[in-house]
Amino acid sequence: MTFGKGCHLHLIDGSAFIFRAYHALPPLTRKSDGLPIGAVAGFCNMLFKSVEDAKGDDAPTHVAVIFDYSGKSFRNDIYPDYKANRPPAPEDLVPQFPLTRDATRAFNIACIEQEGFEADDxxxxxxxxxxxLGGRVTIISSDKDLMQLVGGGVEMLDAMKNKRIGIEGVEEKFGVGPDRVVDVQALAGDSVDNVPGAPGIGVKTAALLINEFGDLETLLERAEEIKQPKRRQTLIEKADQIRMSRDLVRLDDHVPLEFDLDTLELRDPEPETLLPFLASMEFRSLSKRIADQLGVEPVDIPETSGGESAPEAAAPEWPEIDPEKYECVRNAEALDRWVALIRDHGFVAVDTETNSLNEMQAExxxxxxxxxxxxxxYIPVGHKQGEGDGLFQNDALAEGQLPLDDVLAALKPVFEDPAILKIFQNAKYDTKIFRRYRIDVAPIDDTMLMSYAMFSGIHNHGMDALAERYLGHIPIPIKSLLGTGKSAITFDKVKIDEAVKYAAEDADITLRLWKLFKARLHREKVTTVYETLERPLVPVLAAMEMNGVQVDRDTLSRMSNAFAQKMAGLEAEIHELAGESFNVGSPAQLGEILFEKMGFEGGKKGKSGKYSTPADVLEDLAAQHDLPARVLDWRQLSKLKSTYTDALQTHIDPDTGRVHTSYLQTGAATGRLASTDPNLQNIPIRTEEGRRIREAFVAxxxxxxxSLDYSQIELRILAHVAGIESMKAAFRDGEDIHAATASEMFDVPLDEMTPEVRRQAKAINFGVIYGISGFGLARNLRIERKEAQGFIDRYFEKYPGIKEYMNETVAFAKEHGHVSTLFGRKIHTPEINAKGPHAGFARRAAINAPIQGTAADIIRRAMIRMPSAIERLPVKMLLQVHDELIFExxxxxxxxAVTVIRDVMERATDPAVKLDVPLVVDAGQGANWAEAH
Structure with missing residues (x-):
């Protein structure tokens, strides 16, 4: 059915359904393997109700469930702290998110999410x-942020209360009509999403002001007329912040959607798809209800189905986890007894409790x-008495604790004994703590990394999630001891008797997980991955993190000042080009200049009547005029200043004068490392100003x-796995691979190659690895979509091995539920058999994962071998950034040193894998990182 007049579109807010279901229902786990499924059950019931209700004159003709894409959106580019205060999702909810997508598809309903945009957009x-197009819309949600969309045939439905929300409902909520909701929200801010707004102004006051002055821009321009001094001062001083808040709360209604309205046409559930899914979730009553509704027999659900993810058979024989039974070690005799127990068993699960998450400062x-x-x-060693408040708090040690030095002296011999295995959940953190107390813990096992090796791509690997999934136990939440917000305390202020229950439980859970996982590594065929790529990397990363990298605060400060001055210069230039002064940070004012005064085409207004000027619009206009180009430059400098030159200064360790980032081994399903506190892997290098940030990292x-950097490693891996002889020959002969590709594709001799043709080939080479579409390539090259698709088609004609590799990889993923790197790393692909919008993303991820994962494995192998190779040299390995290693x-x-390091990196695949192409490592050096790379 072509969407048009008479059609009725239902847009279901998927996140609202999930969280409503999660909080409304008691915890529920699948009997066969302990998987949390309570939110999925509630979600399915709500979907079923929406299907049942979709009848009569008011029934939808089109329907979709819209989900938030995990990760940052364009709003984080506007304000990096957007949603920074939001707590992480409950651990038992995280593994249910992908299952709700599966449920949507099982009900034969379009399942939509898009990278870089929120569901509301x-x-x-x-x-x-x-x-x-003349159709009606019902948004099934009670989210206040969506109320700006109401009107003109759009209404909302609170499904839990069965209450419809029209224009009057919006006015009741905000005190203004839908067209002024954004203005009120911009003033009131939003503590949940960390939208700053105007301090001290709430929704009611905001509505009064907007109703009095008509709109936000008029209010800000006439702020001097406000009688209340404090309110007047806030509106004048915080005008830019308020305008930025408006940009954060205003929804983007021009998202480049992959699927048009016609693809959302309502379809009946297919029993052969829906019922097996419900059976796999073990939803007996819902399965029977739906089978009856569809007039078919329900799928049989065994009472206990065991399955691959079920705990080991030995697990039920263990005693229940009972925190009341754990021991508090308060004297030397008890400590000696535990040391003897460790020696008798030859292994021990260990966990530390500290007063900080910063391993360089934690005690x-x-x-x-x-x-x-x-x-x-639990052996308490640093708990404080903690009476009093703030500055008057008593920091004397609480009674009943052994001296720290005595405890460490007793444990050091067993922690360093090579015959005793020390078991951790996230060993890197704990071993760094002990290293600062001069204890080198080895050997180690890590249940988090075991889980990662076995289940990468299926669920997260935090202890709480693993305990619930594999042990059927929900650990004591840390918030119950520490509290939240400004009143939260550190662990050393927790009463010892309460600390024992929480802390010792962690060690007990870690031990049980280890007993389950250790044997299972072999059955999952990932023992080699764990033993050669994961476990040995822990001490290497710990050493790198403790080394840190020296950062020059003065350089960062000078850059911040220089960026501020350059921004001021750009503002003056922009005002001159515009012929008048305006707020460069205001998209609405910029839009008026560009689309009304200067008459450019492409301007689009939101429901508020104000222009939107996102980066892609400005990039298109930059080819026509200098003003939008200068605005892009200004925005980039603003982000560099706030995110890097200002923020990096706060991460300099006061004792070492260095920045100590923290690497997360489980940060990506492919094996790539993630970097946090601060993130040093996302420093922009495509612009001169971005590259300058690296000048502050000094020797x-x-x-x-x-800096030593693998040259075009992913293209080399692609040439190997896809068996592309011409590419392999080009790499072996040391040719310019992009020029060689251009020569193949466009029949241009190498000696006649132009930079433009080479640039096109380069975009295709790298784009294909990530499954780029004709649309994406057209945008990158700024050419017509048809021409871009022609380039891709010609590429596959010239390199049929790539298309064959892609098809074979997807087929393998669909059959086995995972793909593998050349070194055996499994990357699970749970959504590969999905239908609808997410299918393309899952397919692209499956194609890219073996290539990116193999590259990640190669640099891990190099890093693991590096310490022994450089131990006699005056060298420290400091950082890993994608395919690059940085040394001091x-x-x-x-x-x-470079000769030794390059040899290790170029031979990192030996002897496990023999590549058909050579690995080449480029080296650079300098007084700072920018000079080195």
Whole structure:
């Protein structure tokens, strides 16, 4: 059915359904394997009700469930702290998110999400399109942020209360009509999403002001007329912040959607798809109800189905986890007894409790040990008395604790004993803590990394999630001890008797997970991955993090000032080009200049009547005029200043003068490392100003920074796995691979190659690895979509092996539920058999994962071998950024060191994998990172 007049579109807010279901229902786990499914059950019931209700004159003709894409949106580019205060999703809810997508598809309903945009933006775009085509829209949600869309054939439905929300309902909520909701929200702000707004102005006051002055821009321009001094001062001083808040709360109703309205046509559930899904979730009553509704027999659900994800058979024989039974070690005799137990067993699960998450500053509050399931202890060593408040709090040690030095002296021999295995959940954190107390813990096992090796791509690997999924146990939440917000305390202020229950439980759970996972590694065929790529990397990363990298605060400060001055210069230039002064940070004012005064085409207004000027619009206009180009430059400098030159200064360790980032081994399903606190892997390098950030990362006197970087490693892996002889020959002969590709595709001799033709080939080479579409390539090259698709088609004609590799990889993923790297790393693809909008993303991810994952494995292998290779050299390995390693080397030893390091990196695949192409490593050096790379 072609969408148009008489059509009725239902847009279901998927996130609202999920969280409503999660909080409305008691916890529920699947009997066969302990998987949390309570939110999925509630979600399915709500979907079923929406299907049942979709009858009669008011029934929808088109329907979709819209989800938030995990990750940041364009709003984080406007304001990096957007949603920064939001707590992480409950651990038992995280593994249910992908299952709700599966449920949507099982019900034969369009399942929509899009990278870089929130669900509300997608809903806004579909609502606008439907309204413009003469159709009706019902948004099934009670989210106040969506109320700006109401009117003109769009209404909302609170499904839980069965209450419809029209224009009057919006006015009741905000005190203004839908067209002024954004203005009120911009003033009132939003503490949940961390939208700053105007301090001290709430919704009621905001509505009074907007009703008095007509709109936000008029209010800000006439702020001097406000009688209340404090309110007047806030509106004048915070005008830019308020305008930025408006940009954050205003929904983008021009999202470039992959699927048009016609693809959302209502379809009946297909029993052969829906019932097996419900059976896999073990929803007996819902399965029977739906089978009866569809007039078919329900799928049989065994009472217990075991399955691959079920806990080990030995698990039920363990005693229940009972925190009341754990021991508090308060004297030397008890400590000696535990040391003897560890020696008798030859292994021990260990956990630390500290007063900070910053391993470079954290102090021990206590140590947890477990050697038998159900038997665990806590050794308090740093708990404070803690009476009083603030500055008057008593920081004296609480009574009943052994001296820290005595405890460490007793444990050091077993922690360093090579015959005793130490078991951790996230070993890197704890081993760094012990290393600062001069204890080098080894050997280690890590249940988090075991889970990652086995289940990458299926669920997260935090202890709470693993305990619930594989042990059927919900651990004591840390918030119950520490509290939340400004009143939260650190663990050393927790009463010891309460600390024992929480802390010792962690060690007990870690031990049980280890007993389940250790044997299972072999059955999942990932023992080699764990033993050669994951476990040995822990001490390497710990050492790198503790080394840190020296950062020059003065350089960052000068850059901040320089960026501020350059921004001021750009503002003056922009005002001159515009012929008048205006707020460059205001998209609405910029839009008026561009589309009304200067007459450019492409201007689009939101429901508020104000222009939107996102980056893609400005990029298109930049080819026609200098003003939008200068605005893009201004925005980039603004982001560099706030996100890097200002923020990086806060991460300099006061004791070392260095920045100590933290690497997360489980940060990506493909094996790529993630970097946090601060994130040093996303420093922009495509612009001169972005590259300058690296100038602040410096070498101490007498040393230099050296960067060694794999050259085009993913293209080399692609040439190998896809068996492309011409590409392999080009790499072996040391040719310019992009020029060689251009020559193949466009029949241009190498000696006649132009930079433009090479640039096109380069975009295709890298784009194909990530499954780029004709639309995406057209945007990158700024050419017609048809021409771009022609390039891609010609590419596959010239390199049929790539198309064959892609098809084979997707087929393997669909059959086995995972893909693998050349080194055996499994990357699970749970959504590969999905239908609808997410299918393309899952397919692209499956194609790219073996390539990106193999590249990640190669640099891991190099990093693991590096310490022994450079141990006799004056070298420290500091950072890993994607395919690059950064070292600090004595100035006189650079040549010898580079020879050794390059050899390790270029031979990293040996002897496990013999590539058909050589690995090439480029090296650079300098007084700072920018000079080195």
């Amino acid at each position: 997608i809903i806004a775009t579909y609502a606008r399109q439907a309204r413009e 021990l509050a206590g140590i947890c040990l477990a050697v038998v399931p159900g038997e665990a202890c 101490p006197e007498g040393k230099v920074l050296v 080397i004595d100035a006189g030893a650079v040549d010898d």
